[in-house]
Amino acid sequence: MSFKSLIDEIENNLKKILDDLSVTNISFLVEPAKPGFGDVSSNISFLLAKKLKKNPKEIGDMLSEHYMKSIHTLVSKVESHPSGYLNFFADWEKLTQLILSESNLDTFGSVDLGKNSTIIVEHTSVNPNKALHIGHIRNVVVGDIVARILEKSNYKVNILNYVDDSGLQVADIIVGFRHFGFAQQPPEGKKFDQYCGDDVYVKTTEKYEADPSLEEIRKNTLKELEDGNSETAQFADKITRKVLENQLETCWNLGVYYDCLNFESQIIQSGLWSDIFEKLKEMNLVEFENGGKNVGCWVIRGENNDEDKVIVRSNGTATYIAKDIPYAAWKLGLLKDPFNYKKYEKTQPGTRILWQTTLADSSDPQQNFSGEKVITVIDSRQARLQEIITMLMSKFKSVENAYVHLAYESVTLSPATAQTLGLNTDGKQAQMSGRKGLYVNADAVYDLLKNKTIEETKKRHPEMLASEIQKIAHHVSVGTLRYEMIKQDLDKIIAFDLTKSLSLEGDTAPYIQYAHARASRIIEKSTRIPSIDIDFSLLSDKSELELIKTIGLFDIHVMNAAKNLSPKVMARYCHDLAVAFNSFYEHLKVLDLGDEKLENSRLCLVNSFKQTLVKALELLGITAPDRM
C-alpha cells in the first residue's frame, strides 16, 4: 500500500462519481503524476469526453467539483488542467505518515500476485565444459533477480539449474582428455573450468577442423556418453562435476543460489522420454512420416509457415529438442517423479539448501521441485524451439501461461573489446563463441572490477583495514556487474566493453550504493535513534516530498516488475530512489540543525529511505555497504 492508498482512494471515488452519473464501462487510469502536475493524474476526462460529448476540460471541472464533495482523506486538492487531465494533490502530512510508517515493516514493498502458488525459475544451465563468460552472466543474473522479484510477490519459487552433461560440448572435452592427450590437471593458478573451456575445448575443436576424420571419435564418444554405464560416461561424470563445481563458485560469488540441480544424463536414463513420447502419440501431437524428406521420422507439425520439426530420427534416436520436452513436463509436475534427491556435496552459502537429483538410492528425504508455472530463462536465439515446447505444454496443462520462455538478447563484444581478444571486426560488434575461444571470462571481469574498486576505496579511506576494503570492493563489484546486466531491457543487445563496464559513475550500482552509504553515515553520526514518532508536517521541502513519494512507490514497481518479469523495472526504481535521496542530501542538512524536532523528522526520513533502498536492492541481489 502506501502511495497506492492514495491512488486507490482516488480510483474508488471516481468510480462512485461515475456510478452517480450512471456511466458504465469506462476503464480510466489513475497513476502517479509527471513532475509539475500534482501527485496523481487521471485520464478519465478524455474517456468520458466521447460518451458525454463534451470537451475534456469541462468534464474535468465537473469531476473535480464532485470529487471535493465526496469523502476523501488523502487528497487535498483536485485540479482540472486545461489539457483535460485531472490532477490530484495529496494531503502530504497524512500521506507521509502512512508511507514512512509502512516503510519500517519487513513486508514493505511485498505484493500478492502469486497467492502463495509455486513457480519454477530455471536459469544458468550452462554446458559443464567451460567457465562462465559474460554472456552467461546475463542469464544467471536475470534469472536470479526474476526469482527474487517473484518471491517478493508471494510466489513460492523453486530455482533450478539444468546441467547438460551429456551433449556434444561435453563429448568434445572428453575427446580432448582421452584422445588428444590433455592433462587432467590445469596449469598452476588456473581454475579447472577455465582450463576446460579455454584450452581443452577450443583446441580440440581446432583439431576437428584440421582433420575431419576425427569426427568419428567425436560421434562415438557422444554415443558412449548417452549410455550411463560406460566407462566414458563415468569419466565424463567426474569431469563435468568438477567443472560444475567451479561454475557454481562463480555464481555463488555473485550471490546467486539454487534449489536443485537437474542432470540431463539422468533425464535420459530415467525413462521420462518414453513416458512423454507415449503421451505425445496418444494426443496426436507427433506424427510418423511415411514419405517426404523426413520419411521414417516422428515430427511435430510446424504451425503457420514453420517447417516440421523432427523429434525422433529415422534411426530411432531422439533429437536435442526431444530431451527438453520431458524436462519441461517434469518441471510442471506432469510426470511421475522418477528421481531421488540428495544434498549437493558442497554447502551453498546463504539460506537455501542446494539439492540435486539422483537415480541412485538416497537417504535424504524426497523433494518436490515442480511448480504450477514454469519460467525458463534462455537466450532469445532459442525462441523457435522454446515456442514448440510452450505449445506442447499448453496442450498438457490448462493453466494459462503455465510455461514461459523468458528470452533475453545476447551479450556481444564491443569492437574495442573484440580487438583486445585479437579479432578485427571492422567497427562492428562480435558474437561471442565458446568454440572459438572468443569471450570474456566472468571471473576475470569480477577481478578487474574488484581491483579498481579497491583502489577507489583506498583513495577515500587510506586508514581503512584491508579486510574491510575487500568486503566493500566485493559488494561494489558484484553490484556493478549485476546492475550492468539488467539495467536495460531484455530485448536489447548488450555490447560488452571491458573499459566502459569499469565505470563506477552515473547510472551504475555504485551510484546507488553511495547514496546508501551517505544515509548510513548520517544515522551513524546522529546522537539519536531514528523514530517514527515525529512531526510529519516538518517534512515539507520539495526534495523531501519527492523522496517520500519515491519511497511510497516501491510496491507499485514490484508489482510491475513481477507482472512483466522485468528486472529493469527494479533497477530503475533503485536508481530513482538514489536520485531522490542525493537531491535531498545536497539541499538539506539533517544533523546539527539546532532544532530537535526537525532533526528527528529528517532522521526518520533518512532511515526510511535507507531501509527501502536495502529492500529494493535485495531484489537485485545487490548489497549496499555502510561506507565506501
Next chain:
RNA sequence: GGGCUGGUAGCUCAGCUUGGAUAGAGUGCUGGACUUCUAAUCCAGUGGUCAAGGGAUCGAAGCCCUUCCGGCCCGCCA
C-alpha cells in the same frame, strides 16, 4: 525466401503493454558548487524531422499497414 526482434539526443538507453500535458535519464561537451552529514555527489547549459511513408483517431513516439536499415533464428547438430 519465411519467422522473431531492434531503430527515440553525438553515444548507451527509458517511455510503447493501458494513445492525451512540457518526449526523460546516463554519458559526452561547456560552466558552476567541496573548511560542511563522504564530490563514487549535486546544480545549470548544450543536444530530438521519436528510421521513412501512409492509415484509423478530436489527438500518435505509442495503435494498424507498407517500406528501409541492423541483429538473430529457420539441420534426422546440440
